[in-house]
Amino acid sequence: MKKRNRISLPTRVAVLLLALLFAAGCATNPVTKKREFVLISEEDEIAIGKEQDPKVLEEFGQFDQAKWQDYVNQVGQKLAAVSHRPELIYRFKVVDSPDLNAFALPGGYIYVTRGLLATLNSEAELATVLGHEIGHVTARHAVEQMTKAQTYQVLSMIGSIFVPQIRQFGQLMDILFFGILMGYGRQAEFQSDQLGIEYAYKAGYDPKAAAGFLKTLKGMEKDAGKGGFEGFFASHPETLDRIKAAEQGAGKWLSGNGQKAPDKLTEGKGTSPGVRDNLIEGRDTYLARLDGLPYGPSPKEGVVTGNVFRHKELGLEVTFPEGWEVLNGKSAVLSKEPDPEQGEKPDHKSERNHFIQMTVDDLSKRYTPEEYARKYAGGKFKIRTGEAREVNGLKAYVGMGEGSHRKLGKIAIQYAFILKGDKVFHLIGFAPPGEFKEVEGKFLKTIESFRGLSREEAEKIKPTRIEIYEVKAGETLEAIVKAHAAKGQDVKEIAKLNGLDPQKPDLKAGQKIKLIVAV
Numbered sequence: 001m002k003k004r005n006r007i008s009l010p011t012r013v014a015v016l017l018l019a020l021l022f023a024a025g026c027a028t029n030p031v032t033k034k035r036e037f038v039l040i041s042e043e044d045e046i047a048i049g050k051e052q053d054p055k056v057l058e059e060f061g062q063f064d065q066a067k068w069q070d071y072v073n074q075v076g077q078k079l080a081a082v083s084h085r086p087e088l089i090y091r092f093k094v095v096d097s098p099d100l101n102a103f104a105l106p107g108g109y110i111y112v113t114r115g116l117l118a119t120l121n122s123e124a125e126l127a128t129v130l131g132h133e134i135g136h137v138t139a140r141h142a143v144e145q146m147t148k149a150q151t152y153q154v155l156s157m158i159g160s161i162f163v164p165q166i167r168q169f170g171q172l173m174d175i176l177f178f179g180i181l182m183g184y185g186r187q188a189e190f191q192s193d194q195l196g197i198e199y200a201y202k203a204g205y206d207p208k209a210a211a212g213f214l215k216t217l218k219g220m221e222k223d224a225g226k227g228g229f230e231g232f233f234a235s236h237p238e239t240l241d242r243i244k245a246a247e248q249g250a251g252k253w254l255s256g257n258g259q260k261a262p263d264k265l266t267e268g269k270g271t272s273p274g275v276r277d278n279l280i281e282g283r284d285t286y287l288a289r290l291d292g293l294p295y296g297p298s299p300k301e302g303v304v305t306g307n308v309f310r311h312k313e314l315g316l317e318v319t320f321p322e323g324w325e326v327l328n329g330k331s332a333v334l335s336k337e338p339d340p341e342q343g344e345k346p347d348h349k350s351e352r353n354h355f356i357q358m359t360v361d362d363l364s365k366r367y368t369p370e371e372y373a374r375k376y377a378g379g380k381f382k383i384r385t386g387e388a389r390e391v392n393g394l395k396a397y398v399g400m401g402e403g404s405h406r407k408l409g410k411i412a413i414q415y416a417f418i419l420k421g422d423k424v425f426h427l428i429g430f431a432p433p434g435e436f437k438e439v440e441g442k443f444l445k446t447i448e449s450f451r452g453l454s455r456e457e458a459e460k461i462k463p464t465r466i467e468i469y470e471v472k473a474g475e476t477l478e479a480i481v482k483a484h485a486a487k488g489q490d491v492k493e494i495a496k497l498n499g500l501d502p503q504k505p506d507l508k509a510g511q512k513i514k515l516i517v518a519v
Contacts, residue, residue, distance in 0.1 A: 029139065029140060031084045031135075031138055031139040031191075031195065040106075040143045040146050045106040045107045045140070045142075045143055046088075046106070046107035046108070047107070048105070048106045048107060048142075048146075049105040049106045049107030049108060049109040050107065050109075052105050052109070053091070053105065053109050056095065056105070056109075056111060057093070057095065060095035060096060060097045060111075060113070061095065061096040061097075061298075062093060062094070062095060062096065063094040063095060063096040063114050064096070065094075067289075068094050068114075068117065068289075068293075069093065069094055071289060072092050072093075072094050072112060072117075072126070072130070073091075073092040075092075075123060075126055075127055075130060076090060076092035076110060076130045076134070077090065077092070078127075078203040078204075079127060079130055079131050079134055079199040079200065079203050080108075080134055081203070082199055082202035082203050083131075083134050083135075083138050083195075083199050084138040084139075084195075085108075085137065085138045088107070088108040088137070089108055090108040090109075090110060090134070090137075091108060091109050091110065092110045092111075092112075092130065093109070093110070093111050093112075094111075094112055094113070094114060094117065095111050095112070095113055095114070096113075096114055096298060097113040097114060097115060098113070098114065098115040098295070098296050098297050098298075099113050099115050099116075100113065100115050100116050100119055100217075100220065101113045101115070101116060102116055102129050102130070102132070102133050103133065104133040104134070104136045104137050104142075105142070106137065106140075106142040106143060106146075107137070108137055110130060110133045110134065110137070111133075112126075112129065112130070112133075114293070114294065116129070117290070117293065118290065118293055118295050118466055118497070118514070119216060119217075119220065119497065120213060120216075120286065121212070121213070121216065121283060121286070121287070121498065121499050121514075122209055122212075122281050122282050122283040122286050123205070123280060123281070123282030123283075123285060123286045124200065124205040124206045124207075124208075124209030124279075124280055124281045124282055125209045125210075125212060125213040125286075126286065127196075127199075127200040127203060127205040127209070127280075128196045128197060128200045128205070128207070128209050128210035128213060129196065129213065130196070131195060131196030131197065131198070131199035131200045131203075132192045132193055132195070132196035133192070133196075134195070134196070134199060135191065135192035135193075135194075135195030135196055135199070136188070136192050138195065139188070139191055139192065139195065141188045141192070144188075189242075190242070190245060193210065193242055193245060193246055193249070194245070194249045196210060197210050197246060197249040197250055197253065198249075198253065201250075201253040201254075201279070204278075204279060204280050205279060205280045205281075205282075206279040206280060206281045207249065207250035207253050207254065207279075208247075208250045208254075209281065210246040210249070210250060211243050211246040211247045211250060212499060213499075214239055214242050214243045214246055215243060215499065216496065216497075216499040217239060218239045218240070218243065219496040219502060220496050220497075283512075284512060287468050287512050287514065288468065290466045290468060290514060291466065291467060291468045292465055292466065292467070293465060293466045294463050294464075294465050294466075295463075295464045295465050295466050295516050296328070296463065296464050296516075297328045298463075299312060299461070299462075299463045300313065301328060301329075301330060302314075302328055302333070303328075303461055303462070303463055303464070304326045304328050304333075305464075305486060305487055305488055305518065306487050306488020306489075307319060307320045307321065307322055307323070307324060307326055307335075307488060308320070308488075309326060309328065309333050309358075310453070310458075310461045311461075312458045312459070312461040313458075314360070314420075314423070315420075315452055315453045315455075315458050316420065316425070316450065316451070316452055316453060317449070317450075317451055317453055317457075318333075318358060318427070318446065318449055318450050319445075319446065319449035320335040320356060320446055321335065321337065321356075321439075321442040321445070321446060323337075323338065324336060324337050324338065324356075325337075325338055331359065332357055332358065332359045333357070333358045333359075334355060334356070334357050334358075335355065335356040335357075335446075336352070336354065336355050336356075337352040337354040337355075337439070338352065339351050339352050340352070353408050353431060353432055353435070354429075354430075354431045354435065354438070354439045354442075355429070355430055355431070356427065356428070356429045356430075356443060356446055357426075357427075357428045357429075357430075358425060358426065358427050358428075359425070359426045360423050360424070360425050360426070361376075361423065361424050361426070362422060362423055363422050363423060363424055367419075367424070368388070368395075368397075369388060369395050369396050369397035369417050369418070369419055369424070370386065370388055370397045372397070372417050372419075372424050373386060373397040373399075373415070373417040376417065376426070377401060377415070380403065381401045381402060381403030381413055381415075382401055382402050382403060383399060383400075383401045383415075384399070384400050384401050384402060385399045385400045385401075386398065386399030386400075386415075387399060391416065391418055391447060391448060391450050391451075392448075392450065392451040392452070393451075393452070394418050394419060394420055394450070394451075394452065395418070395419045396416055396417060396418040396419070396447075397416070397417045398415070398416045398417075398447060399414075399415060400412070400413060400414055400415070401413040401415055402433070403430070405430065408430075408432060409432075410432070410433060411430045411431065411432060411433070412430065412431060412432070412433045412436035413428060413429065413430045414428075414429040414430070414436075414440060414443035414444065414447070415427065415428050415429075416447040416450070418450055420452060425450065427446065427447050427450065429442075429443030429446065429447075462518055462519035463519055464486050464516050464517065464518055464519070465516075465517060465519055466514050466515070466516065466517075467484075467514075467515045467516075467517040468512050468513070468514060468515075469484060469512070469513055469514075469515050470510060470511070470512050471507045471508065471509060471510065471511045471512075471513060472509060473509040474509075475507060475509075476507065477491055477494065477495060477500070477505040477507060477513075478491050480507075480513070480515070481494050481515065484515055484517065485515045485516055485517060486516050486517050486518040487518070489515075489516050491505075494513075494514070494515065494516065497514055497516075498513045498514055500513075
């Protein structure tokens with residue numbers, strides 16, 4: 001009897017999976033007009049954005065000033081109308097985060113943070129940022145990434161069929177692929193930069209604003225992208241490369257080498273098609289809108305004034321070492337001794353790896369400070385010494401320990417666990433063992449500064465906000481900040497906020513600048 005050639009079950013399954021993978025076919029990219037392999041339809045794309053939008057708003061909270069929501073939407077809709085996908089319904093939203101960020105969901109959901117609005121210096125800069133995010137939507141960058149993910153999943157299944165040993169690496173492969181999904185990649189980000197410039201120009205804005213904002217961003221890079229979502233500041237090319245490309249892109253449109261401007265927009269008098277007069281920068285009008293905008297973390301997360309942290313709802317105050325940076329996050333307050341300035345080539349050996357971190361935990365049962373300290377430290381660090389004591393009338397357990405840090409390696413620790421009501425506050429100062437003596441006194445002084453606030457003191461805590469100041473003849477930024485800004489504001493940081501050279505912030509009489517003031 002003749003033996004039949006049978007197709008094995010794994011092969012049949014693999015063929016079926018491949019057929020399903022490619023059944024979706026190709027679609028034309030709205031920007032490049034090229035046929036591309038995608039697995040996500042436009043309807044699915046819109047549905048994904050609609051599903052994820054409430055999660056974004058839950059994470060950040062929507063900024064509760066309607067005038068800003070309306071304004072950002074107004075600018076965004078002008079850009080959307082001249083984009084490659086004007087038929088989509090775009091939704092522009094301001095989220096209540098101090099982070100410097102902007103990001104987009106598939107299907108036309110665009111978000112900017114309150115912190116980003118404070119950093120921009122003109123309406124044209126806002127337009128180029130919104131245009132960048134619209135570019136991610138029009139070029140379907142998220143769809144490309146999701147297609148890669150689905151393709152990977154199917155190919156991974158096929159690999160598991162033919163090589164069963166691959167299955168054990170499935171989780172590792174998922175983790176590795178997650179890294180790919182964290183950003184759109186260099187090429188896509190450059191493309192979105194250029195699309196933002198194009199849309200801004202076609203909507204009547206000065207495209208040079210893109211490079212101007214990127215220069216501001218370059219000076220503030222350490223503050224960018226702290227939020228939980230990847231966006232305008234994440235996985236992007238080097239800022240200097242982006243600045244150069246943005247300058248070239250703006251020059252292309254201003255010289256008439258870009259596509260012709262839409263007929264509904266007023267043509268300029270230049271001889272090249274598409275060259276336009278009366279492009280909007282909108283610096284003064286934008287700064288006027290900024291006046292009074294809350295700056296920094298929400299009061300619900302505490303307020304930092306200089307080196308002092310106060311929290312109204314928790315009723316507490318902590319004073320960190322003079323001159324140290326204080327970063328107020330959602331889950332912790334971190335203070336760090338600044339690194340010394342070393343010019344263009346810093347000596348990494350001179351970095352100051354001295355930190356103080358404060359966190360809070362809700363108690364589920366009654367503990368003495370020592371009981372809690374030993375319970376908490378058990379999985380975190382080794383307690384060497386400790387004593388029960390009071391810190392400004394609050395029961396505490398204070399001592400020294402040692403542990404390890406993923407970046408610093410072995411560290412020496414000064415700790416305090418302080419009970420206040422049904423909460424326990426952790427104050428942890430740490431540094432490399434060889435440098436601990438340098439900062440031990442500062443750690444202890446910070447611990448001893450922890451105190452509860454009276455109701456009257458707590459009610460006086462006010463957030464900081466942006467105030468617009470008009471420069472008078474002969475005034476320097478240093479003098480203005482000293483006389484008018486909130487206590488502890490750094491002149492160089494104010495210069496960066498205004499897009500000025502922090503080393504030499506030149507001012508002119510009549511110029512409007514942003515200051516950070518206490519309400």
